[in-house]
Amino acid sequence: MRSWLNNIQWCPGCGDTLIIWAIKKAFEQLWIESHNRVVVSWVGCSWKASQYIDGYAAETLHGRTLPFATWVKMANPELTVLATGWDWDGYGIWMGHFIHACKRDLDITYIVMDNENYALTTWQASPTTPIWAKTKTTPNWNTSNPFNPIEIAKNAWCSFAKTADSIKFMEMVEIIKEAINHKWFSLVNVHQACPSFKRW
């Protein structure tokens, strides 16, 4: 068992663990050393992402993942900058930062851990919750259609927007590597297993 896995504080079976592992593998296979990269995150279940990956990291103010990542990239374009976000964070309250980052098109890799609910605050509907899903804030069923992040990104001029799945590990590693190698803004929306709340 690798030592970083011993420190994981997510629920058993949480897809975030696999996503972090995939990011670490991608860095390793691309030979991007810890002093040449920065991982930026913020609040949500997944905010610990930056703590579990060695190298430079920042846990920013609420919702400021992409603005912070933009400043880092502009200050030192040589660094590999990887920003992590979540479905409410990225496609809800801070959607504006997301679409403008797509339009600005700097070389930042944005990995969204999409568990289709607010998990940290225990099971409220998010912008990607399926229309029929039951949650605390949609006690009968969700009555509005979910966003399609890939289409939104493409409509905002993003030249790399792909979906991955936390349970398809090797495929996820390859997509993340492709995204890091893409020299413009790239989105990987990862369908993240959240066994505690995503029961659809």
Ligand SMILES: Cc1ncc(C[n+]2csc(CCOP(=O)(O)OP(=O)(O)O)c2C)c(N)n1
């Ligand atoms: C401005 C602001 N409003 C509300 C909150 C409370 N809050 C913390 S995490 C969270 C939901 C996070 O959901 P998501 O972004 O999908 O991340 P997940 O926990 O599912 O990984 C909310 C509403 C906050 N931290 N900041």
Ligand code: SF4
């Ligand atoms: S609530 Fe869901 S997203 Fe949060 S740690 Fe548990 S399984 Fe992971």
Ligand SMILES: [Mg+2]
């Ligand atoms: Mg979520």
